[in-house]
Amino acid sequence: MAKTKRPISARRPNTADMAQFILASASPRRKELLKRLELPFEIIPSSVEENYSNGMAPPEMAKRWALEKARDVAAAHPETIVVGADTIVVLEGNILGKPKDSSEATAMLRKLSNKSHTVHTGVALVQKSNEAVISFVESTEVTFFELDETLISSYVATGSPLDKAGAYGIQDGSTCFVEKVNGCYHNVVGFPVARFVQLVRSEEFKQQFSADIWFASDREIA
Amino acid sequence: MAKTKRPISARRPNTADMAQFILASASPRRKELLKRLELPFEIIPSSVEENYSNGMAPPEMAKRWALEKARDVAAAHPETIVVGADTIVVLEGNILGKPKDSSEATAMLRKLSNKSHTVHTGVALVQKSNEAVISFVESTEVTFFELDETLISSYVATGSPLDKAGAYGIQDGSTCFVEKVNGCYHNVVGFPVARFVQLVRSEEFKQQFSADIWFASDREIA
Numbered sequence: 001m002a003k004t005k006r007p008i009s010a011r012r013p014n015t016a017d018m019a020q021f022i023l024a025s026a027s028p029r030r031k032e033l034l035k036r037l038e039l040p041f042e043i044i045p046s047s048v049e050e051n052y053s054n055g056m057a058p059p060e061m062a063k064r065w066a067l068e069k070a071r072d073v074a075a076a077h078p079e080t081i082v083v084g085a086d087t088i089v090v091l092e093g094n095i096l097g098k099p100k101d102s103s104e105a106t107a108m109l110r111k112l113s114n115k116s117h118t119v120h121t122g123v124a125l126v127q128k129s130n131e132a133v134i135s136f137v138e139s140t141e142v143t144f145f146e147l148d149e150t151l152i153s154s155y156v157a158t159g160s161p162l163d164k165a166g167a168y169g170i171q172d173g174s175t176c177f178v179e180k181v182n183g184c185y186h187n188v189v190g191f192p193v194a195r196f197v198q199l200v201r202s203e204e205f206k207q208q209f210s211a212d213i214w215f216a217s218d219r220e221i222a
Numbered sequence: 223m224a225k226t227k228r229p230i231s232a233r234r235p236n237t238a239d240m241a242q243f244i245l246a247s248a249s250p251r252r253k254e255l256l257k258r259l260e261l262p263f264e265i266i267p268s269s270v271e272e273n274y275s276n277g278m279a280p281p282e283m284a285k286r287w288a289l290e291k292a293r294d295v296a297a298a299h300p301e302t303i304v305v306g307a308d309t310i311v312v313l314e315g316n317i318l319g320k321p322k323d324s325s326e327a328t329a330m331l332r333k334l335s336n337k338s339h340t341v342h343t344g345v346a347l348v349q350k351s352n353e354a355v356i357s358f359v360e361s362t363e364v365t366f367f368e369l370d371e372t373l374i375s376s377y378v379a380t381g382s383p384l385d386k387a388g389a390y391g392i393q394d395g396s397t398c399f400v401e402k403v404n405g406c407y408h409n410v411v412g413f414p415v416a417r418f419v420q421l422v423r424s425e426e427f428k429q430q431f432s433a434d435i436w437f438a439s440d441r442e443i444a
Contacts, residue, residue, distance in 0.1 A: 036397070140402075145420060175258070175408065176419040180362075185407040186397065197398040198367055 020213045021081040021125075024073040029169065029190040030085060037193065039213060041083075046072040050086060052095050059137045062088045062122030067135050070126040078128035081211055085124075087190055089166030091117040096166040105161035106152055109168065112177075113147040117166070119188045123196060125209070132208040134199065138192035140183030142170070147177055242435050243303040243347075246295040251391065251412040252307060259415065261435060263305075268294040272308060274317050281359045284310045284344030289357050292348040300350035303433055307346075309412055311388030313339040318388040327383035328374055331390065334399075335369040339388070341410045345418060347431070354430040356421065360414035362405030364392070369399055 019042040023034060026045035034041060046069035052061055063086075070084030089096040091111060099105035119142060124135035155174055161167035168174035170181075170188045186193045199205055200213040241264040245256060248267035256263060268291035274283055285308075292306030311318040313333060321327035341364060346357035377396055383389035390396040392403075392410045408415045421427055422435040 145416065176416045178406070178416050180405045181407055182404045183402045184400070185403055194367065194398045194400050 019080070020211070021083055022073055022077055024069045024082050024084045027085075027190050029171065033186055033189060033191045033193050037197065044073050044077070044082075046070075046084065048072045052088065052097070058088045058090045058095060058118075059120045059122070059139060062086045062120040063124065063135050063137045064122065066122035067124040067126070067133070070124040071128075074126040074128040079211075080127070081132075081209055081213065082126045082128075083123065083196075084126070085121060085191055087119060087121045087165055089117060089119050091115065091166075098163060098165055099161055099167045101162075102156050105156045105167040108166060109147060109152045109156070109161070109177075112144050112166065112168070113152075114144060116141050116143040118142070119166070121187050121190065121192055123192065125199070125205075127209050127211065130208070130210045132210070134205065134208060136195065136199070138184050138187045138195055140181055140185070140187045142181050142188055143179045144177050145179045151177070241302070242433070243305055244295055244299055246291045246304050246306045249307075249412050251393065255408055255411060255413045255415050259419065266295050266299070266304075268292075268306065270294045274310065274319070280310045280312045280317060280340075281342045281344070281361060284308045284342040285346065285357050285359045286344065288344035289346040289348070289355070292346040293350075296348040296350040301433075303347055303349045303354075303431055303435065305345065305347055305418075307343060307413055309341060309343045309387055311339060311341050313337065313388075320385060320387055321383055321389045323384075324378050327378045327389040330388060331369060331374045331377070331383070331399075334366050334388065334390070335374075336366060338363050338365040340364070341388070343409050343412065343414055345414065347421070347427075349431050349433065352430070352432045354432070356427065356430060358417065358421070360406050360409045360417055362403055362407070362409045364403050364410055365401045366399050367401045373399070 019040050021041050023030060023041050023043050024046040031043060048065070048068045050065045056064065065086035066084040068084070069086065070082045074082040096108055099108055118139055120137055120139045122135065122137045124133065126133050155161065158173060160169055160172050168177065170178060181188060184192045184194060241262050243263050245252060245263050245265050246268040247265070253265060270287070270290045272287045278286065287308035288306040290306070291308065292304045296304040318330055321330055340361055342359055342361045344357065344359045346355065348355050377383065380395060382391055382394050390399065392400060403410060406414045406416060
């Protein structure tokens with residue numbers, strides 16, 4: 001059911017509060033980032049548990065688990081566009097998951113100190129009824145300043161590292177750890193918003209998916 | 223009046239609401255970024271008008287105007303640490319200032335489309351009574367996706383470009399224009415927070431300035 005070409009600047013339907021897609025993620029950072037786009041969506045976290053032990057390269061793995069999460073939720077919501085995402089942090093070839101306690105968080109931050117690591121976020125869009133699937137991975141290199149024990153211990157004491165891959169959230173106090181990023185900043189927060197917008201405004205998206213995602217920027221300006 | 227060495231992790235003085243420095247800038251973005259550090263400061267905008275027409279290289283110019291602004295405010299507040307900042311956006315060797323109207327904003331965004339530009343933020347710290355001065359410049363490269371006219375016109379219609387050098391604020395709707403940054407992200411928002419924190423925690427700072435700037439992360443952890 002391929003869509004015919006629509007003008008990019010079309011009138012927004014009179015359904016401003018209707019969810020345009022489902023975000024298959026419980027991450028409060030992803031929710032926050034997507035809310036900024038001023039487009040209504042619904043959150044239905046997937047029940048998929050990531051398993052990174054299968055020897056795939058990290059970017060492929062991030063894409064794979066994004067897809068698994070999207071498919072999991074799409075099974076019960078076949079008509080709706082479901083967006084899955086998965087973020088993997090890699091330092092010197094090793095994946096850094098979510099630390100299980102403060103001492104693991106401290107150890108991770110010590111490892112990240114004064115080095116560069118890479119954050120890969122896989123994103124997958126699925127519309128089951130339409131057999132539409134698009135996925136991509138965005139990778140950002142992050143370089144940390146040298147961290148002293150005072151910085152590490154006070155950050156760990158905030159509790160912030162515990163639910164985050166790599167033991168930090170770039171948008172919180174650890175923003176002061178970051179000397180530079182090379183790539184998409186919001187990808188490190190947890191979702192590559194800019195590339196997502198590029199994708200859903202593209203011809204590729206319009207041809208595969210039988211629904212629109214409407215952005216504030218696509219609204220007709222009065 | 224050089225300071226003696228203090229331990230990095232010192233007890234915070236019992237003056238949590240006392241301003242620790244003056245920010246000599248009226249920029250709401252800078253205020254917002256510095257507020258996140260959870261340290262009290264006061265805002266006293268300088269009355270200095272930047273003039274970029276003197277043939278200096280942009281990074282030097284950003285540092286120079288940051289210093290002029292800090293000195294301007296420090297003249298009336300000699301005991302307090304005054305922080306000045308100045309941001310300059312450069313595309314292909316040309317400085318992009320604040321657009322004077324919508325049509326200039328549109329023209330700037332068309333120029334930025336599908337290209338990389340550089341954002342230089344100069345930062346200067348001055349404590350007049352102490353003859354203490356430190357300044358630095360942070361430079362970040364920003365690459366824009368190709369922008370279509372719909373994106374440009376709807377962003378210009380928000381009014382957001384008008385008070386911003388380069389006609390965009392990376393933290394607002396134009397975040398979707400940005401393919402990647404190379405360097406400090408917050409530098410593009412208007413203030414290189416991470417490097418500022420590095421500086422005020424450094425020995426160089428402690429030796430020159432006869433006052434502390436206390437961070438949440440320097441508090442003793444109970």
